[in-house]
Amino acid sequence: MTRIELYDTTLRDGMQGEGMSLSAEEKLRVAHRLDELGIDLIEAGFPSSNPKELELFDLLSRERFGHAAVAAFGMTRRRDVTAAEDPALRVLAECFAPVCTLVGKTWALHLEKVVKVDREENLRMISESIAFLVGDGKRVVYDAEHFFDGFHDDREYALQCLRVAAEAGAESVVCCDTNGGTLPDRVAAAMADVVATLGPTGVRVGIHCHNDAGCGVANSLAAVQAGASHVQGTMNGYGERCGNANLVTVIPNLQLKLGYDCLTGAQLGSLTGAALWFDELLNFTPNPDKPYVGRNAFAHKGGMHVAGVAADPSTFEHIDPEVVGNRREVLISELSGKGTVHARARDAGIELDDGNAARVIERVKEREHRGYHYEAADGSFELLLRKETGEYEPLFRLESWRAIVEKRADGRVETEATIKIWVDGERYVRTAEGNGPVNALDRALRDALGEIYPHLRDIDLVNFKVRILNETKGTGAVTRVLLDASDGDAVWGSIGVSENIIEASWEALVDSLEYGMQVGRREEKTAAVPRS
């Protein structure tokens, strides 16, 4: 099994993506998480492009990593100085990082129109910059920018850029599809040529792809199959435009399907958790459709799939989800059969006889007809199961609520909600303000319940979606509200449907908190150590 060197550039190229923002401390956490996952090289950025980067390298220099090496990033020397005189190269040489990654030009179009350097001088810039850092004891990775465009334009020159890099002592030369629009057939052909040409130098050949043609993953695979053994990418494909090659997809493809050696079994089994952790840290809603690690990646709908998977999972699953730390999801819909309902009940630890299952299916059908949709509302579905089996415990009894939104004569908008509820024979009346009616209701309700159920304070509403059904009825349409909530560990969905948007939101809100308390109770039962 060929060992593939995994190079993560989330902290440098990934940070170019929209909405990517991390403090130096958070970047340090990223580095540790990448190290735990089994990444070999962690590109951390340029050690002095701004104070935050300097702080990061200062922090990194004092850390120990179990497996990974830190790479500092920079460019080949400027055209008018020697390598030793180039201030940026000196920063790299003085940096603690054992690995330096240098990017340089390969494509004549860029030499002419962007940097205005002639071809011979460019070769010297590559060669001298690498030799300088190697002479200083650094391991050097050379990133050949726009390699595939350059190769297509002038094969000889593109290969020569790589050859001088290898001869100057680079450990790896990496072919970059910087504009991201190259398709797999071209990547495969060019890489085969590169591997054949550079074979005698003994240099490691690498690949760095972007996703502008939707082929970032496939291009990385094609390169490895053509002989590359170093793969650059980012967690979850973060990066500018359409993102970088997604290592979270590339790794299981290489290891589980093509037989390359990337991670240990335990590391691979942590992949889903790692992918979610990164989204969480960056405050992105995880894409449920992500290959391998998405919530829907192994979701089954409809009776035939569920029956087939029961007979033999490989009938409908391309891999065993547990190998990447994911799990099978059986989605509930009006098309679902009894088997599906039973499977979900088992997951929730609810005993269900066939009569109950049939009633649940009837109830789901009837409610879906009215606009409910349980696929993304696992929390509400579990509450429905509990209601049918008599295992449901309401958090409170509602007397009434009222929400008032007022645009005042001075232009200010004020929102206030009052709830009146009963818990254990006691009446609670609470009023709260909010930046909208649902926010105000949420605050008033938690204000009352938080005293009784402290676990509710850990629950955050992380996602709020409103869908108007029968949209063609305008504001007289039925509203479906989906809420996602989380207590930091689990994430669950709830749903409310009503002609009145506030009533629909209230229903979803109550389900969300009631299910959250079920989760809390379950955790209390199973956890030896109380949650902080």
Place this chain on the structure above:
Amino acid sequence: MTRIELYDTTLRDGMQGEGMSLSAEEKLRVAHRLDELGIDLIEAGFPSSNPKELELFDLLSRERFGHAAVAAFGMTRRRDVTAAEDPALRVLAECFAPVCTLVGKTWALHLEKVVKVDREENLRMISESIAFLVGDGKRVVYDAEHFFDGFHDDREYALQCLRVAAEAGAESVVCCDTNGGTLPDRVAAAMADVVATLGPTGVRVGIHCHNDAGCGVANSLAAVQAGASHVQGTMNGYGERCGNANLVTVIPNLQLKLGYDCLTGAQLGSLTGAALWFDELLNFTPNPDKPYVGRNAFAHKGGMHVAGVAADPSTFEHIDPEVVGNRREVLISELSGKGTVHARARDAGIELDDGNAARVIERVKEREHRGYHYEAADGSFELLLRKETGEYEPLFRLESWRAIVEKRADGRVETEATIKIWVDGERYVRTAEGNGPVNALDRALRDALGEIYPHLRDIDLVNFKVRILNETKGTGAVTRVLLDASDGDAVWGSIGVSENIIEASWEALVDSLEYGMQVGRREEKTAAVPRS
């Protein structure tokens, strides 16, 4: 240039995706939009799996499409009956659709463990089902389910399944990667074998991929490069688990990079608009990182990219964004869009000088930064133009409004809104009930204004969409409301943005009515006959 037949299955396989929900009327709109885009075959579903599908086929049968043919979907006959006796095949035969797509088994694992049919009987099921429909005058597309798993398991049998389909008269045989985990190298090898084997029959060979390994697009391309000329997929890659092959990415790759013929230039230029339209209809937040059509797909950050693009766009762009109807986003440039603003002003009959146009662009940028989005809000955009040129006439001056939603102790929900406005120096105070706060505000406002502006009574709110921006902030997020209104002739969109959902709705509502009055005035000027 080889012509590729484009087959869209958004309305069937795409509907298996999470959160996919469309009424029969909406599906009809989808079919027309696909037709306009230049899709050749539109798979609409199984004509009798439930009343909604029946209604859809009834609607479709009365429509005319400029280009596309409708395909009805079904399975090969049951094992215990003849094709003519199979009720589902009879439904297909009797359906108006000129094309029938049949799915059947190819993989022994499924024959043994799922359907429990022997191999010979499966071949007869394929052959007889196709022959029956062909005999009835149908064009038949045969979808070979799990083809690549079957081919890997038993090449001979998998090819035989295709061969009997071709011999029975299928127009196309389609190799499906149903579980979605096959990688491009295997797809390419298998498809080359299929094309060589089936060549003598003259049948068209097709491909149907899913994205479970992140290679749905690359697999489709590999199949075409191996000789397939029929590609199945969905808009935006909608579909269960990780989605189907995304036609919105596949099409420009085939046409712009590999030289196949898919769409006219004008159709290709409508691709970005179409992709957004589908997300809008389904109320999905468009993924800004989507290849070709995403908002970030051609976004440039940093001075070097901007200078490079100014010197020659191909330095940093893999294609010209306008070819797919997208546009370059240069995050620091103020110049983009003046032409668009002038064009829109001309359409609205507004005179605009360059200074005004620049101010409009500034205003749009500033407001888009706050969450406004004028693409679907032409009405609000025209009002913004009028405000900048001093041509804006408000319908009324607002003093205040108030909406109260109350869930009473008896379980009833009551909603009431009060508005206080001034028109021509006179104060109007009106209170109305509604089935939600926006509906009540709408009624109160029209109650006041309808006396003064009778044309407002002709205006219906036909569409009401709510999108939560920064969804991860839960109920504290910013809300964007889009309203579509119509006076029976024109349809226009308006927008409101606020932390408070009611305030955002109010803003959109007022824009909607104000723009509606502009339309009314314009019609009065141009219409010889008064509107009824």
